[in-house]
Amino acid sequence: xxxxxxxxxxxxxxxxxxxxxxxxxxxxxxxxxxxxxxxxxxxxxxxxxxxxxxxxxxxxxxxxxxxxxxxxxxxxxxxxxxxxxxxxxxxxxxxxxxxxxxxxxxxxxxxxxxxxxxxxxxxxxxxxxxxxxxxxxxxxxxxxxxxxxxxxxxxxxxxxxxxxxxxxxxxxxxxxxxxxxxxxxxxxxxxxxxxxxxxxxxxxxx
Amino acid sequence: xxxxxxxxxxxxxxxxxxxxxxxxxxxxxxxxxxxxxxxxxxxxxxxxxxxxxxxxxxxxxxxxxxxxxxxxxxxxxxxxxxxxxxxxxxxxxxxxxxxxxxxxxxxxxxxxxxxxxxxxxxxxxxxxxxxxxxxxxxxxxxxxxxxxxxxxxxxxxxxxxxxxxxxxxxxxxxxxxxxxxxxxxxxxxxxxxxxxxxxxxxxxxx
Amino acid sequence: xxxxxxxxxxxxxxxxxxxxxxxxxxxxxxxxxxxxxxxxxxxxxxxxxxxxxxxxxxxxxxxxxxxxxxxxxxxxxxxxxxxxxxxxxxxxxxxxxxxxxxxxxxxxxxxxxxxxxxxxxxxxxxxxxxxxxxxxxxxxxxxxxxxxxxxxxxxxxxxxxxxxxxxxxxxxxxxxxxxxxxxxxxxxxxxxxxxxxxxxxxxxxx
Numbered sequence: 001x002x003x004x005x006x007x008x009x010x011x012x013x014x015x016x017x018x019x020x021x022x023x024x025x026x027x028x029x030x031x032x033x034x035x036x037x038x039x040x041x042x043x044x045x046x047x048x049x050x051x052x053x054x055x056x057x058x059x060x061x062x063x064x065x066x067x068x069x070x071x072x073x074x075x076x077x078x079x080x081x082x083x084x085x086x087x088x089x090x091x092x093x094x095x096x097x098x099x100x101x102x103x104x105x106x107x108x109x110x111x112x113x114x115x116x117x118x119x120x121x122x123x124x125x126x127x128x129x130x131x132x133x134x135x136x137x138x139x140x141x142x143x144x145x146x147x148x149x150x151x152x153x154x155x156x157x158x159x160x161x162x163x164x165x166x167x168x169x170x171x172x173x174x175x176x177x178x179x180x181x182x183x184x185x186x187x188x189x190x191x192x193x194x195x196x197x198x199x200x201x202x203x204x205x206x
Numbered sequence: 207x208x209x210x211x212x213x214x215x216x217x218x219x220x221x222x223x224x225x226x227x228x229x230x231x232x233x234x235x236x237x238x239x240x241x242x243x244x245x246x247x248x249x250x251x252x253x254x255x256x257x258x259x260x261x262x263x264x265x266x267x268x269x270x271x272x273x274x275x276x277x278x279x280x281x282x283x284x285x286x287x288x289x290x291x292x293x294x295x296x297x298x299x300x301x302x303x304x305x306x307x308x309x310x311x312x313x314x315x316x317x318x319x320x321x322x323x324x325x326x327x328x329x330x331x332x333x334x335x336x337x338x339x340x341x342x343x344x345x346x347x348x349x350x351x352x353x354x355x356x357x358x359x360x361x362x363x364x365x366x367x368x369x370x371x372x373x374x375x376x377x378x379x380x381x382x383x384x385x386x387x388x389x390x391x392x393x394x395x396x397x398x399x400x401x402x403x404x405x406x407x408x409x410x411x412x
Numbered sequence: 413x414x415x416x417x418x419x420x421x422x423x424x425x426x427x428x429x430x431x432x433x434x435x436x437x438x439x440x441x442x443x444x445x446x447x448x449x450x451x452x453x454x455x456x457x458x459x460x461x462x463x464x465x466x467x468x469x470x471x472x473x474x475x476x477x478x479x480x481x482x483x484x485x486x487x488x489x490x491x492x493x494x495x496x497x498x499x500x501x502x503x504x505x506x507x508x509x510x511x512x513x514x515x516x517x518x519x520x521x522x523x524x525x526x527x528x529x530x531x532x533x534x535x536x537x538x539x540x541x542x543x544x545x546x547x548x549x550x551x552x553x554x555x556x557x558x559x560x561x562x563x564x565x566x567x568x569x570x571x572x573x574x575x576x577x578x579x580x581x582x583x584x585x586x587x588x589x590x591x592x593x594x595x596x597x598x599x600x601x602x603x604x605x606x607x608x609x610x611x612x613x614x615x616x617x618x
Contacts, residue, residue, distance in 0.1 A: 024558070026616045030609035032565060033558030047464070052253070054262035056466035061531035081612055119267035133344075138545075140554050142346050146230070146239030153238060197236035200287055204232045258459070260468035325473035339550075348552050352436070352445030359444060403442035406493055410438045 009105065010069050012098035017042035017073035018084060019095055020135045024074075025081040027139045037135050038074030039067075044131035049106050049123050053113040092191055099155055100183040103128040104176050107159035108166060117163045124159025125152060128183075150190035150197050158183025215311065216275050218304035223248035223279035224290065225301055226341045230280075231287040233345045243341050244280030245273075251336035255312050255329050259319040298397055305361050306389040309334040310382050313365035314372060323369045330365025331358060334389075356396035356403050364389025421517065422481050424510035429454035429485035430496060431507055432547045436486075437493040439551045449547050450486030451479075456543035461518050461535050465525040504603055511567050512595040515540040516588050519571035520578060529575045536571025537564060540595075562602035562609050570595025 020041025024034040043060045050058035060066035077084050084091070106127025110120035129145050129152050136143040145152045158179040165175020189195065226247025230240040249266050256264035266272035283290050290297070312333025316326035335351050335358050342349040351358045364385040371381020395401065432453025436446040455472045462470035472478035489496050496503070518539025522532040541557050541564050548555040557564045570591040577587020601607065 025612045027554065028611065028616070029554070029558040030560045030611050032609050033555075034612065036558065036564075051257055051463055052263055052267070054260075054466075057464055057525070057527060057531070061464070061527060061534070064528070064530050067530055067534065078612055081616060082614055085616060113263070115263060115267060116270070118270050118273055119263070122267070122273065137343060137346075137549060138555065138558075140346060140549075140552060142233065142235070143239075143344065146235040146242065146344075148236045152242075197238050199234065199236050200231045200240065200284055202288055204234070204287060204291060257463055258469055258473070260466075319469070321469060321473060322476070324476050324479055325469070328473070328479065343549060343552075346552060348439065348441070349445075349550065352441040352448065352550075354442045358448075403444050405440070405442050406437045406446065406490055408494055410440070410493060410497060 005105070006065075008101055010065060012101045013042040013066065013069050014073045015091070015094040015098045016102075016131055017070035018077050019091055020070075020131070021074045021077035022081065022084055022088075022091070023135060023139060025077065025085070029139070031078055034078045035071055035074040037138065038077065039070040040138060041131045041135045042070040042073065044134040045102060045106065045127040045129065046131075048130040048134075049110065049127045052123065052126070053110055053115065055109070055113060093188065096184055096187040096191065099128050099151070099187055100158055100180040103155040103159040103183050104162040104179045107163050107179070108176065111163060111166055117160075117167060120163045121156060121160040124162065125156040128152075128155040128159070148196045148199060150195045151187065153197065154183045154186035154190065157186060211311070212271075214307055216271060218307045219248040219272065219275050220279045221297070221300040221304045222308075222337055223276035224283050225297055226276075226337070227280045227283035228287065228290055228294075228297070229341060229345060231283065231291070235345070237284055240284045241277055241280040243344065244283065245276040246344060247337045247341045248276040248279065249337065250340040251308060251312065251333040251338075254336040254340075255316065255333045258329065258332070259316055259321065261315070261319060299394065302390055302393040302397065305334045305357070305393055306364055306386040309361040309365040309389050310368040310385045313369050313385070314382065317369060317372055323366075323373060326369045327362060327366040330368065331362040334358075334361040334365070354402045354405060356401045357393065359403065360389045360392035360396065363392060417517070418477075420513055422477060424513045425454040425478065425481050426485045427503065427506040427510045428514075428543055429482035430489050431503055432482075432543070433486045433489035434493065434496055434500075434503070435547060435551060437489065437497070441551070443490055446490045447483055447486040449550065450489065451482040452550060453543045453547045454482040454485065456546040457514060457518065457539040457541065458543075460542040460546070461522065461539045464535065464538070465522055465527065467521070467525060505600065508596055508599040508603065511540045511563070511599055512570055512592040515567040515571040515595050516574040516591045519575050519591070520588065523575060523578055529572075529579060532575045533568060533572040536574065537568040540564075540567035540571070560608045560611060562607045563599065565609065566595045566598035566602065569598060 017038035021034045021038040024037035046060055047058045050056055103124040107120045107124025110123040133143040161182050162176050162179030165178060223244035227240045227244040230243035252266055253264045256262060309330040313326050313330025316329040339349040367388050368382050368385030371384060429450035433446045433450040436449035458472055459470045462468060515536040519532050519536025522535040545555040573594050574588050574591030577590060
């Protein structure tokens, strides 16, 4: 991978890992729990994708920087969690950048492994949201992406744009940028305007 | 796969997906959560099997019909959930057909990938119940298959019959049908007569 | 694998499976739930490792003894759970032996599959604690390894020692023994002296 992409990737993992570590602190987990949740949130989506497309062992396991970044993020959050916790809005915005990056990178990696456009877009979304979902399951709460937060749809849209653009011209990088932009703008608007995903209407008969 | 088997497979996935979407509606998840739980319940067991036997990427990712069916089931359940929820008994019966199909198909796929009879039967059961188990974990409840519902044992029995018959004559389809019949009859009787799985006796010392 | 190692491995799986089955009984799961939790706790860590390093189907699926042992442990615990539950201290000590064995065996298997020292040590830890974590998620509780119990750190340390020793001399078995000893002594001291993992300081701002 080119250096710029690796740097972006590591920044995205760092941001995700901070968000995951903060959840762990609030659930009163110990240091190990904080580090694991940082790692799971930062790397889990990529692991899920790699296992599903057969790219094992996952790339993150072969590169010590990918293990060092979430550990650092977890340690910093463990120590400075009161300060980190007060900057939640800033974390949400940074998280939107990570989401945009991961949905595109994940989808293009799936294309590279021979998957069609529809499953590739789906795997892009899984890359972007899989870490947070696994984190939520580990701390025993229903994943936030299921509870009205508009988070997964922008990721799916961004992944779809990137995949379609790749089919038109596989060498151009504009498509990847367009995909990331679609996801980013949509997600930031959702945060700012508090857009919510549609809920089922009427009472559920049990 | 022959057309008849694909059709049956898609029908089974549809039924499982409706049952999964209904759980999501009752847990008050948003549209995305309903679609994910439909997909996880319909396809998750097959994904688990494919990852464990090394058949990645899972077949369902290579065929758009396998993605379209759970999305359709999820959307229909999202919109018409009051009507769907009142037909729970019918869903349970349809679900028994899906269970019978998946345990046999899953076990025979494991045999095809070189596994012995015992692990193949186990993977047949995992194919049949894995989606529902993953769904339950995602919404934060203990899987229903652990709580007295007689569901996994018929699937294991059906898978075992199919695997043993395959060893006797690998070309005949009667064995697969016999396996599915064993699972179906046992499961339908369990529903009708409210058979329960054995529970531990006496108080658990904590 | 040499016979001694297989025997040790099966004993470790048995102990883990008993601990898992006991959790299931206390959560009032049915017989099937008890057997699944026995299997998941005994074999889950190895499955996670094998899926991540691409060693599928997992070795345990190819050897009926690896399936028979957790089933036997589950059945015995199901029937004799009051007596088993009163021996929790003994189970904890036996569990420490299993932990020490699995972290070393898991790490060395990862080395064998070409992973570097850092990810190999991590996979050793995952092998040792992954089954218990999956068990806890299945019964809807936050994994005990996240809640102050000093359990994962000894496993990581033991795995690291074994991996480093393997790099110095890949033929010697002293390194593996040293790794297991580090994990075992640390874990037993943690049980006896009630050492706890560090917790975040100060209130978490929500």
